[in-house]
Every structure is written in structure tokens, then in C-alpha cells.
Amino acid sequence: xxxxxxxxxxxxxxxxxxxxxxxxxxxxxxxxxxxxxxxxxxxxxxxxxxxxxxxxxxxxxxxxxxxxxxxxxxxxxxxxxxxxxxxxxxxxxxxxxxxxxxxxxxxxxxxxxxxxxxxxxxxxxxxxxxxxxxxxxxxxxxxxxxxxxxxxxxxxxxxxxxxxxxxxxxxxxxxxxxxxxxxxxxxxxxxxxxxxxxxxxxxxxxxxxxxxxxxxxxxxxxxxxxxxxxxxxxxxxxxxxxxxxxxxxxxxxxxxxxxxxxxxxxxxxxxxxxxxxxxxxxxxxxxxxxxxxxxxxxxxxxxxxxxxxxxxxxxxxxxxxxxxxxxxxxxxxxxxxxxxxxxxxxxxxxxxxxxxxxxxxxxxxxxxxxxxxxxxx
Amino acid sequence: xxxxxxxxxxxxxxxxxxxxxxxxxxxxxxxxxxxxxxxxxxxxxxxxxxxxxxxxxxxxxxxxxxxxxxxxxxxxxxxxxxxxxxxxxxxxxxxxxxxxxxxxxxxxxxxxxxxxxxxxxxxxxxxxxxxxxxxxxxxxxxxxxxxxxxxxxxxxxxxxxxxxxxxxxxxxxxxxxxxxxxxxxxxxxxxxxxxxxxxxxxxxxxxxxxxxxxxxxxxxxxxxxxxxxxxxxxxxxxxxxxxxxxxxxxxxxxxxxxxxxxxxxxxxxxxxxxxxxxxxxxxxxxxxxxxxxxxxx
Numbered sequence: 317x318x319x320x321x322x323x324x325x326x327x328x329x330x331x332x333x334x335x336x337x338x339x340x341x342x343x344x345x346x347x348x349x350x351x352x353x354x355x356x357x358x359x360x361x362x363x364x365x366x367x368x369x370x371x372x373x374x375x376x377x378x379x380x381x382x383x384x385x386x387x388x389x390x391x392x393x394x395x396x397x398x399x400x401x402x403x404x405x406x407x408x409x410x411x412x413x414x415x416x417x418x419x420x421x422x423x424x425x426x427x428x429x430x431x432x433x434x435x436x437x438x439x440x441x442x443x444x445x446x447x448x449x450x451x452x453x454x455x456x457x458x459x460x461x462x463x464x465x466x467x468x469x470x471x472x473x474x475x476x477x478x479x480x481x482x483x484x485x486x487x488x489x490x491x492x493x494x495x496x497x498x499x500x501x502x503x504x505x506x507x508x509x510x511x512x513x514x515x516x517x518x519x520x521x522x523x524x525x526x527x528x529x530x531x532x533x534x535x536x537x538x539x540x541x542x543x544x545x546x547x548x549x550x551x552x553x554x555x556x557x558x559x560x561x562x563x564x565x566x567x568x569x570x571x572x573x574x575x576x577x578x579x580x581x582x583x584x585x586x587x588x589x590x591x592x593x594x595x596x597x598x599x600x601x602x603x604x605x606x607x608x609x610x611x612x613x614x615x616x617x618x619x620x621x622x623x624x625x626x627x628x629x630x631x632x633x634x635x636x637x638x639x640x641x642x643x644x645x646x647x648x649x650x651x652x653x654x655x656x657x658x659x660x661x662x663x664x665x666x667x668x669x670x671x672x673x674x675x676x677x678x679x680x681x682x683x684x685x686x687x688x689x690x691x692x693x
Numbered sequence: 694x695x696x697x698x699x700x701x702x703x704x705x706x707x708x709x710x711x712x713x714x715x716x717x718x719x720x721x722x723x724x725x726x727x728x729x730x731x732x733x734x735x736x737x738x739x740x741x742x743x744x745x746x747x748x749x750x751x752x753x754x755x756x757x758x759x760x761x762x763x764x765x766x767x768x769x770x771x772x773x774x775x776x777x778x779x780x781x782x783x784x785x786x787x788x789x790x791x792x793x794x795x796x797x798x799x800x801x802x803x804x805x806x807x808x809x810x811x812x813x814x815x816x817x818x819x820x821x822x823x824x825x826x827x828x829x830x831x832x833x834x835x836x837x838x839x840x841x842x843x844x845x846x847x848x849x850x851x852x853x854x855x856x857x858x859x860x861x862x863x864x865x866x867x868x869x870x871x872x873x874x875x876x877x878x879x880x881x882x883x884x885x886x887x888x889x890x891x892x893x894x895x896x897x898x899x900x901x902x903x904x905x906x907x908x909x910x911x912x913x914x915x916x917x918x919x920x921x922x923x924x925x926x927x928x929x930x931x932x933x934x935x936x937x938x939x940x941x942x943x944x945x946x947x948x949x950x951x952x953x954x955x956x957x958x959x960x961x962x963x964x965x966x967x968x969x970x971x972x973x974x975x976x977x978x979x980x981x982x983x984x985x986x987x988x989x990x
Contacts, residue, residue, distance in 0.1 A: 352890035353813030360804035360860035361819060366845075367857040368826045371837025378840065388844070439732060442725050454729050456976065457736045463972050463979060465919035467937045468961035471944055472743050475758070475954050482742060482758045553736070561980055614832040617921045621941045635832040642836045643926070655833045662830050 379652035392649075399653040407530055410641075410650060414657070415529035415536075417625075417632040421613060423540040424633070425665075428551045429608040435556040436604065437597075440563035441589070455564070459557040469554055470621040474498070477546040497546045501628035503538025504545060541630030547618050555611065559604045566600035567593070602673050609669060613662050634658040747771070747959040754954040770959035779960065781932065782939035786918060789854050789935060793917040796859035798910050802902065804860070805868025806894055810877065820869070826862040832922070839926040853927040854935070858917055864909055871905035872898070908978045915968055915979075936964050 379399055383392035403414045443454050461469060476482045477497040484494030510516040523534040540548060570593060578588045594601075616635040619625060625632035625640070634654055642651025738761075745761030746754050753764050807813070808820050838857060839848070847853035879901070883893045899906070924938040934942065940960045972979055 348890060349811045350813040353807045353811035353816065356803045356807035356811065356890075356894075357819055360800040360865055361822075363800070363857065363860040364823065364826050364862055364865075367838060367841060368829060368834065368862070369822070371834055371841045372829065374840045374844075375833075375837035378836070438728070442729050445722075445725060448725070448729075454733055455980075456973075457733045459979070460740075460969075460972065461736065463915055463968055464965050465921075465937055465968065467919075467921055467941050467944075468964045471940070471957045471961040472739050474944070475746065475754075475958065476739060476742070478952070478954075480755050480758065482739075485759045557736075610830060614830050616832050616835075617941075620921070620925070621945060624945060635835075638832070639835055639925075643839075648836065652836050655836055659830060659833045 375652045375655060378648055379656055381649055383648045384646060395649065399649040400657070403650060403653055403657065404529070412530040413629065413632065413637060414634070414654060415531040416629050417634045417637045418529075418661075419531065419536055419538070420540065420544060420630060421615065421633045424544060424548060424551070424615065425609065425612045427540065427548050428555075428612045429605060431548075432552045432556045432559060432608060433601070433604055435552060436559035437563055437601075439556060439560040440567060441593075443560070444564060444567045455560075458560055461554045462557040466554070466617040467621050469550065470618050473546065473550045474622055477549075495542050498543050498623060499627050500542035501630045503541055503630070505537055505539025507542075508539070538630075541627070543623060543627055544631050547615070547622060547631060550618060551612065551615070555608070559608070562600055562604055563597065566597050570596045602669075605669060605673070606666060609665050610662055613658065613665065634661075743958050743962055743965075746955055747962045749955050751953055751955060754958075755952055767955075770953075770955035771963075773953075773956050774959055774963070777943060778931070778934070778939065779936075779963070782934045782936045783963070785854075785934060786936040788851070789858075790914060790917045792855045793858045794910055794913040796855070797861060797864050797913040798906060800860040801864035801909060802868045802899065802906065803894070804865045805870075806872050806898060808865070808869045809872035810880070811890065823862045823865055827866060835922055835926050838923065842927055847927075849928045849930050849933065851933070854924060854933060857927070858920070858923065861913075861916075864913065867909060867912075868902075868905060871902060875901060904978070904981075907975065908981050911971065911975055911978050914971060918968055940964060 377390075378392070380394060380396060381392040382395045382398075402408065402410050404411065439454075439458050442448075443451060443458070445451075448454075477484075479496040479499070481497075483497070487494040506516050519534045523537070524532050526533045528536060574592055574596075575588055578592045579585075583591065614635050615633045616639065619631055619633055619636040620639075623631040625636055635658060638651045638654035638658065640651075641654060642648045645651075741761045742758075745763060746758075747770055748766050748768070749763040750765060750767055750769065757764070804823075808816060808823075842848045842853045842857070847856060880893050880897050883897045884890075888897070919937065920935075921937040921941060924933075924935050925941075928934075931939075943960065944957055
């Protein structure tokens with residue numbers, strides 16, 4: 317499959333083109349290529365510049381202006397960083413809403429990214445068995461939700477999780493009275509603390525007295541609301557399939573004899589997994605987590621269809637807040653500023669992840685042997 | 694290291710030491726099937742319920758949510774959809790998806806080819822710009838896209854729905870990688886024979902790129918059919934609603950509080966069918982696209 321393994325041939329092609337570049341002036345084959353080259357890229361480039369690069373610049377301007385949505389944004393006044401300070405520093409509703417949305421999305425990210433990665437890896441390892449009956453069937457089943465529309469899936473989940481829906485009917489079999497999912501703003505961590513005997517109606521004073529970005533520490537510690545949990549299930553369920561395919565592609569590159577050698581060496585399957593398979597999946601793991609982080613910080617579709625930020629703003633996310641602030645409340649400068657704050661957060665998270673997952677230069681001894689043995693054969 | 698090899702040499706032919714290992718493998722084999730079947734149920738059952746509920750009556754849907762088989766089969770949900778502009782949304786989605794898919798396949802492969810093969814001043818800069826665009830999170834562009842559409846007079850018309858989606862950075866990148874991976878000799882032979890650059894591209898290169906073109910077609914089809922955010926910011930006129938937007942508004946607006954689940958399921962079902970059909974026919978290319986889509990990050 318040419319697309320999946322472009323690297324080696326890409327390097328070769330690059331080398332080839334470098335060699336020919338030397339004589340490009342005299343080469344009649346290169347004649348007219350400059351014009352053709354620009355002609356070929358210009359339609360795509362024009363669209364990308366006009367609808368990606370230009371908008372980013374325009375929004376950057378709007379985020380430091382007082383544009384109200386009427387007339388040309390160029391005629392709006394420059395207000396400096398006022399929109400940003402209203403959102404980040406100045407006590408008020410705008411600051412509190414942004415803090416709430418960041419809190420909601422943070423819990424969403426912290427739960428969805430690890431769980432979907434683990435689920436994807438589990439599914440991939442299970443499906444990757446050589447003699448597995450119905451391999452194609454399982455792979456299709458797990459991947460199918462990833463290709464269907466987020467709107468359709470959201471609608472199905474609205475039904476599954478409604479008060480008298482499928483999930484609660486299922487829970488009733490076990491005598492559990494399920495919550496009214498999409499109307500329940502209670503934070504899961506608060507519920508947990510309540511179950512442990514803490515009086516959640518009267519939390520400790522030091523948690524209530526301290527605030528960060530207009531939100532009390534107690535509110536920051538709420539955990540995802542019950543409503544958000546339903547959306548978290550949806551996200552994990554939908555995206556795991558795509559990442560499973562990425563893991564599967566990587567697993568196919570782990571040579572069988574390395575795994576065999578490990579088991580001959582007396583490693584049990586858990587050791588083989590930890591010491592041989594997982595290390596070779598490192599690059600894919602990195603990719604999956606990066607894509608996961610970028611994707612989860614941008615939840616929009618599901619919120620738009622399922623909750624619009626309700627109940628009690630506990631499913632509000634920065635992406636949706638940005639949309640709502642601009643398109644519904646007409647505060648375009650603020651909305652654009654939220655988008656850029658979100659952008660910075662995504663960059664920061666990617667950097668943190670890069671730092672945490674950076675390559676350790678010294679490999680554990682045993683692993684070095686395993687890979688060496690693998691490459692030797 | 695040396696023990697591994699000697700261990701292998703001695704225990705290889707003898708079956709006795711291997712036996713316990715195989716037994717364990719078989720036991721964990723059962724476990725794997727159990728896990729897989731559990732998850733398969735978890736993944737398939739929601740779709741089964743979706744199909745079943747679409748043919749139920751409202752009362753049946755809320756009374757027996759777990760049972761996917763309707764007590765009385767009815768097409769009421771689908772009839773009701775006929776009365777809420779659903780056919781119009783469907784037609785809009787078809788128009789937009791067709792244009793976007795054709796545009797992306799053509800423009801992305803043109804650009805991808807130029808970036809991979811043609812030598813022109815500024816090629817590195819263009820490639821860099823496209824990689825940079827790949828890195829911009831889409832949601833950040835919601836508001837800015839609206840600004841630009843309004844300024845260009847593309848707000849609230851088909852142009853605004855279609856034109857911004859006509860090329861995508863990921864597609865250009867996928868095509869570039871593909872063209873880099875195939876040998877250049879054949880096209881160079883064509884060029885020596887005197888064919889123009891476009892001619893060579895059109896009748897020599899594109900036919901060779903069939904697998905990549907199919908992958909790109911499918912990615913574009915799926916992407917534009919399922920797109921929601923862009924349609925929300927690009928138009929306001931209800932006559933320009935696509936399936937995703939129309940249904941999203943319907944579900945959260947008029948029907949938000951009511952529990953007309955069969956109607957909602959029917960809408961979701963009709964929206965899913967075209968993608969499902971394409972998926973089951975071209976599954977292999979979907980799989981390839983998902984792994985190629987890795988460059989999207």
C-alpha cells in the first residue's frame with residue numbers, strides 16, 4: 317500500500333529530484349515546469365489561503381477590536397487586549413463562563429484521551445490475532461461509528477441516554493435507578509465525595525473561599541457532570557475505532573519472530589506485551605495521543621446537537637462558548653479571543669505531551685537485545 | 694541472547710515443553726473472543742436500536758427502548774420527515790457533497806503532484822504553508838471563516854457552502870506523499886515524447902494514482918457529507934440547510950423537549966445510509982484513508 321509506507325520511497329524520490337535539480341536549467345524536460353507548477357498549486361493554495369490563513373489573521377484582528385458584527389470589521393476600533401482581559405482577569409460572567417467551559421473540557425480531555433487510547437489498543441491487540449474467526453467482522457464493527465456523521469451518532473446517544481432510554485432500562489435489570497443523564501448537572505467527583513460521607517451541600521470553607529478565574533476551588537473540583545459523562549461515553553465509543561486501525565497498522569510492522577523469540581525466552585504474554593509490543597508501538601501511541609488531545613479540546617458538534625452547554629453550563633466547552641459568544645450574543649471580539657485562547661491551550665497541551673513522551677536516549681538493556689535480534693533476522 | 698537461540702534450537706522440535714504454552718494460548722483465546730463479542734455487541738446494538746426505533750410508534754419507542762423490534766411497524770416517522778423539509782436538506786447535502794468531492798479530488802491531486810514532482814521557485818514555501826495549515830485546529834476557524842465569507846459575499850449561498858471546502862490541506866498532503874512514492878520514469882518518458890505537463894499529468898500520472906484517488910474521493914465524500922460546523926457558520930437561510938445542520942436544528946430546536954424518538958432515529962438513519970453503503974463497498978480504502986489521515990494532525 318503506497319500511502320502507508322511513503323517514507324523510504326519519499327526519501328529516494330527526494331534524492332532523485334535533488335540530483336536532477338543540478339542540471340535543471342539546461343534540461344528540456346524541466347522547461348515550462350515553473351509555470352505549470354504554480355498553475356497546478358494555485359487553485360488549492362488560493363482556497364487554503366483565503367479560507368484558512370486570511371481568516372486566522374482576520375480573527376486575530378477582531379479579537380483585539382470591538383467589532384459588533386455589523387459593517388466591515390476593518391472599520392472597528394482597536395481595543396488592545398481588552399477582550400482577553402475581560403475573559404481571563406476581570407471578574408464577571410465572561411470570565412466565569414470561560415473558566416466553567418475550560419473546567420468541563422479539561423475533565424473531558426482527561427477522561428476521553430486515556431480511555432479511548434486504552435480501548436483502541438485493547439481492540440487492536442484482540443483483533444490482531446493471526447487465527448481469529450471473524451476478524452474482518454470485528455474490525456468493521458469497531459470502525460463503523462468513526463465514519464458515520466457526528467450528528468447521527470449524537471441523536472442515537474440522546475435516545476440511549478434519555479431518562480427512560482436504553483441505558484437506564486438496562487441498568488434497571490440490575491436494580492439500578494439510572495440518572496436523568498442530560499438533565500443532571502451534578503459533578504461526578506462531588507457525587508463521589510458525597511458517597512464517601514462528605515456533606516456536599518456544605519463543603520469545607522477553604523475550598524469555597526478561594527477562587528481561580530471566578531470559579532471556587534470547590535467548583536473546579538466538581539469532576540465532569542453526569543450529562544458530560546454521557547458525551548464522554550459517546551466520544552470514546554466513536555473515536556476508538558479510528559485509533560484501533562492506527563494501532564493495527566503499527567502492529568503489523570512488529571515482526572512475528574521478535575514476539576516468538578520473547579515467548580521462547582520464557583516471557584509470558586503480559587511480559588511480551590509490556591517489553592516487546594508496547595515499545596514498538598511508541599510512535600503510534602504518540603500520534604494517537606496527539607490527535608486525541610487536539611480533537612478532544614475541540615468538541616463542538618456533539619455539544620451543538622445534544623446539550624447546547626446545558627444543564628447549568630456543565631457541558632459548555634470553549635469551542636461552543638466561542639460560537640455562542642459570537643453568533644448568538646454578538647460579542648465577536650470576545651468570541652474570537654476565546655478561539656485564540658483555545659488555540660494556545662491546544663499548543664500548550666501538545667508541548668507538555670511532547671515533553672512527557674520525549675524519547676529517552678538510553679533503552680533498557682533487554683529491549684535493545686530484542687530489537688537487535690529482530691533486525692538481524 | 695545466546696540462551697534464546699539455544700533454547701529455541703533444543704525446544705523447537707520437541708513438543709512436550711510447548712504444550713503448556715499452547716494450553717494457555719487457547720484459554721486466553723476464549724477470553725479474547727468473549728472480550729471481542731462483548732465489544733461487538735456494544736458497538737452494533739446502538740445501530741440495531743436506531744433502525745428498529747425508526748419504525749416504531751412514539752409510545753412503543755419510550756415504553757420498550759431496549760427491544761429493537763417494533764410492536765407495530767409504522768412508517769409514520771419517515772412520513773413526518775417529508776413534512777419538515779428533510780428532502781430539501783438531503784438534496785442540498787447531495788449537491789454540496791458532489792461538488793466538494795469532485796473539487797477536492799481534482800485540486801488536491803493537481804497541487805499534490807506539483808509539490809511532489811514539478812520544480813518551481815517557492816515550492817518549499819508552499820509545502821511549508823500547507824503543513825502549517827494542517828496544524829491549525831478547525832474549531833478556531835469558525836468565526837474567522839464567517840468573517841471572510843461575509844466580506845466576499847459568499848455568506849448565505851451555495852458558494853459559501855461549497856467553495857471553502859473545495860480543497861483541503863490533508864488531501865493535498867496525502868496526494869503529495871503518494872506521488873513521491875511512485876517512480877518518475879514513466880512520466881519522464883512521456884515528457885521526452887513531447888507531452889505537455891498537464892497532458893502527462895492527466896493521461897499518464899492520474900491513471901497510475903487510482904488507489905490514492907479512490908481513497909481521497911472517499912475521505913472527501915465522508916468529510917463533506919458529515920460536516921456540520923462549516924454549514925452552521927456559512928449560512929443562515931433554512932433553505933440552505935444540509936442534512937447535518939437541518940437535523941441538528943430540528944433535534945435541538947423544535948423537538949428538543951419532545952420525545953419524538955422514532956422521527957429522530959429515522960433522520961439519523963437516512964443520514965447514515967449513504968455513508969454506510971459507500972463504507973461497505975470500499976471498506977479497504979476507508980481503512981487506508983484512516984491511516985493516511987494520520988497526517989491530519
